Amino acid sequence: MSEVLxxxxxxILRELQRNGRMSNVELANAxxxxxxxxxxxxxxxxxxGIIDRYIAVLNAPRLGLGLTVFTRVWFKTQDxxxxxxxxxxxxxxxxxxxxYLTTGECDAILRVVTTDLHAYWRFQSDYLMRIPSVQSVKTDVPMETIKRSHELPLP
Incomplete structure (x- = not known):
């Protein structure tokens, strides 16, 4: 159920989405x-529960996690x-x-972050493909990130 705000x-929510570390005085002024x-x-x-939690958003490439892929997964059955x-x-x-569990062509879509393509290949073959319910996997590798946001579009 959505809350009426x-x-x-x-x-307040817009400001905290942009900067969850701002002080209460800064927020009040804003x-x-x-x-x-x-x-x-x-x-x-x-x-x-409208504010779920406060987190730090890390810079993945600076931490050596330079590859993000989107993996489409098909199940053996949909029960x-x-x-x-x-x-x-x-x-x-x-x-x-x-x-995300999905409707349409595949059964699930995953966003996976690893160090590089070889590390992803190991993850896919050693872990993902060994899940008993997984029939097949197809991976999309983005060439460039155009937009990435953590801010919900509040009306």
Whole structure:
């Protein structure tokens, strides 16, 4: 269920999406509130689960993780047991940054981050293809990142 947010809450969320480390005083100034009401609103947004958590977004290439690929996965069957077994297994792989069950041509799409193409090939052959529910895998290697955002499009 989506929450109904007023314009001030939306401004708070936009600012925190851009910089989750800003102080409450900086946030209050940015959204036009005094610090106490601003802090109360942020705490309420946290309690409601609208603010899920605060994280640091790392620069993958600077950490030697220069390859991102998108992997399309087809299952042997589409029953609940197969899907659950795949989901349970893939959650354990730190290389898998995102995983979506899909409709359409494939059954799942993964965003995988590794050091290089050889490391991805090892991951695919040693782990991904050994998941019992996986029938086949096709990988797309992006040539350039045009846009990457962590900010939700708040109306």
């Amino acid at each position: 007023d314009p001030v809450d939306r401004r 959204v036009g509130l005094s610090p106490s009401p601003c802090l109360r609103r942020v705490k309420l947004l946290e309690e409601k 609940a047991e197969t899907t659950n077994q795949f989901a349970e297994t893939v959650r354990k792989f730190p290389e898998v940054m995102e995983c």
